[in-house]
Structure formats: structure tokens, C-alpha cells
Amino acid sequence: MNEKKKVSFMQSASPVTILTSGNSLGAYVPGIRLQERLRRRGIPAEAEVLERLFPEEVRRKLVRTKQAFHNSFGAALMGTRLARDIGPVLDTEAVEALLERWQEQGRRTFLAMTGFWLPVLEQYGRRVHPDPVRVEFLRLDAIDTPSYRVYRDTYQRFRHHWLFRLEGEDPVLHYRLAMSDEPLVPYAEREERIVVHGGGWGIGTYRSAITALQDRFALDLVAYQPEEAGGARPCDRIYMTDPDWHPWSDEPEQRDQAAYPPTAEWKPNEPPVYERGTDGPRLYGAIRRSLAIVSKPGGGTLVDSLSAATPLVYLEPFGEHERANALLWERLGFGIAYDRWARSGFAIGILDQLHNNLKRRALSLSDYGGMFP
Incomplete structure (x- = not known):
């Protein structure tokens, strides 16, 4: 404008x-x-x-x-x-x-x-x-x-x-849609970590992938109930949105703020401290520093992937629109099916190429948040 x-x-x-x-x-x-x-x-x-x-x-x-x-x-x-x-x-x-x-x-x-x-x-x-x-x-x-x-x-x-x-x-x-004002993190400077989640509702087959991934990477896991954190290792991080919070439940004074989901980094034997992100959602901070996202191919996950130039390793889609999302990301060279990546031995070289594709295209695109209205 x-x-x-x-x-x-x-x-x-x-x-x-x-x-x-x-x-x-x-x-x-x-x-x-x-x-x-x-x-x-x-x-x-x-x-x-x-x-x-x-x-x-x-x-x-x-x-x-x-x-x-x-x-x-x-x-x-x-x-x-x-x-x-x-x-x-x-x-x-x-x-x-x-x-x-x-x-x-x-x-x-x-x-x-x-x-x-x-x-x-x-x-x-x-x-x-x-x-x-x-x-x-x-x-x-x-x-x-x-x-x-x-x-x-x-x-x-x-x-x-x-x-x-x-x-x-x-x-x-x-x-x-840039989900943070922070610049892209160079791939060589990222931790060898993978973000694993099931979208906002915790839907899909993401839990079945955790054990195989833990043999090779530290994980940033999204848990949807406290008992789901039990399989985490000391090197893994667990993120959990307040299970009592819903997007429609904020008080009127909170609605005037950027009311991202209140999220805690869960730690054993400590009460969770739920905080809202101050520059994009809190989980996005982990996504922009990770090697890949392992998740079903929801639209919000594609937004995160493109914003952070973080490859998507997609699991079984949730409906026809997510099936189309997976096909789109694969044809653009931004993502790969989990089973295919697993057959490669979880090769980081594949992720590196996907990241380069994402980075090249992301930096050439206008940020919609800087254009509307």
C-alpha cells in the first residue's frame, strides 16, 4: 500500500x-x-x-x-x-x-x-x-x-x-505470511531437531513416528494432554497449550491483544507456565530453528513451513484439502512423504535441498501481512 x-x-x-x-x-x-x-x-x-x-x-x-x-x-x-x-x-x-x-x-x-x-x-x-x-x-x-x-x-x-x-x-x-519478524535462521546454524505435532487438535498419525525419529534426532514434541509427555527423553522438548484454553474463551480485555495460544514448555515435576508468544506463536520459535516439521499437511503447517523455510515431512492427510496440500508442497519441492524420507534413512541431505527450495522461493514472495488492506 x-x-x-x-x-x-x-x-x-x-x-x-x-x-x-x-x-x-x-x-x-x-x-x-x-x-x-x-x-x-x-x-x-x-x-x-x-x-x-x-x-x-x-x-x-x-x-x-x-x-x-x-x-x-x-x-x-x-x-x-x-x-x-x-x-x-x-x-x-x-x-x-x-x-x-x-x-x-x-x-x-x-x-x-x-x-x-x-x-x-x-x-x-x-x-x-x-x-x-x-x-x-x-x-x-x-x-x-x-x-x-x-x-x-x-x-x-x-x-x-x-x-x-x-x-x-x-x-x-x-x-x-511471515509468522515472525525475525529473519530466517540459516540451515547450517539450526539444531538437529525435528518438530512433531498433530495440528491444533492433535490429529493424525504423528505419535507413530516419534520412536523412529528419536533414534536419530532430538525432538520438539507437541503434547495435548500431560500424560502424553511420558515418552520424551531429556534432550526432547515438550510444548503444550493450556488444555483449559479455547480461542473463544478469552476475556474482553485479552481480545484486544495478539492472543496467541497460551503455551508452556513442559518439564517433569514442575507446574507448567503457560505464556503467549510476543512475536508470533510460541511454537513457531521452535519451528524456525528446526530441520523439519513432521505433521499432517494442514494449511497452518504450510504457512509455518514457508515462513520459516522449514521443510515439511508430511504424514497421512486429513481430508482431500490436506491431500492437495501435500501434493502442492511436494511438487514445489518443499516437502516429502514421511515413509519416503524414512526409506532414505532419514537423510538430512534431502531436508537441506527442501530448505534451499523453500528459502529461494520464500525470499522472492511478498508478505501478505505487509500488504493488506
């Missing part, structure tokens, strides 16, 4: 409204990072979490579903086929209160990280008509996710910004 346009936007007074979802940290964390980046550029921004519009019993059910999916990858895979319009689930009073606040504050610029915000945005557009409302979507996966597929007949009316995309069989890169 040129300076004249930036000043004009700032004088409009109304914040940019970033629409996130706690249903996936892969949508929530990039949204919070964008809020942080815009504010540092002097642009007012406020993030909203979709689940604050759900009735309490629906949020409780979501927490139970999260646990069920963590316990059973099969159940999680089945769940991807059950996505539907969330409009009937929303609490009408909560929606009315939100739309009234937006209208009073003159909100006119919205950037959504998930398609599930579409029915709320359409309702707001009708409410303030004929005043123009700018609604755009930031796409964090290679193809449509379930949150967009359910609105296929209407979502194409809006502008969509893809960070990366699989267009037919062709991989395309448009932007990166």
Missing part, C-alpha cells in the same frame, strides 16, 4: 475486522498474526472468533468432538465429510449483538480466514445496504476446504486471496 492510500485508510477510523475460527488453530493463529502485523503498521484491526456466536452447549460439544478426533484419526476423517451450513447453529442473540456493534462502529472492511463466516457477512451486508461492505477471504489451503465447499454457490461472489494454490495439476505460489 502506498503512503497516500494508507493515510486515507487510517482516517476512515473503522478497524479492519479479521474473522477467525477456533475450530482450527490453522485458521485462528494466522488471523491473530495478521491482527498483530496490521497494528504494527498503524492500521486498526480486531479479530473475531466464530465460536463466540455458538450457544454454550454447541461449544461444549465442539470440545468433546476435538477430544474424540484426537483419540481416533478414523473418526476425524469421517468428520470431514459431515460439514454443513452453520447458519442454523448460530445463537441469534449473539449474532444480533455482533452485527449491531459492527454497525455502530462503522465496520466496512472484513477479511475472513474461513468460509463459515459467510452467512454472518451476508446478513451484515443486507443490514447496512446500500452502504458498501468490503468482504474478502484469505485462503490457507491448496483447494477448497469443507468450510468453503458448503457455500460453493455463493462464495465466488467475493474476492479471494490465495497464499498458494493447486490449480488443476499446477502448483502456484502467490504470497507468504
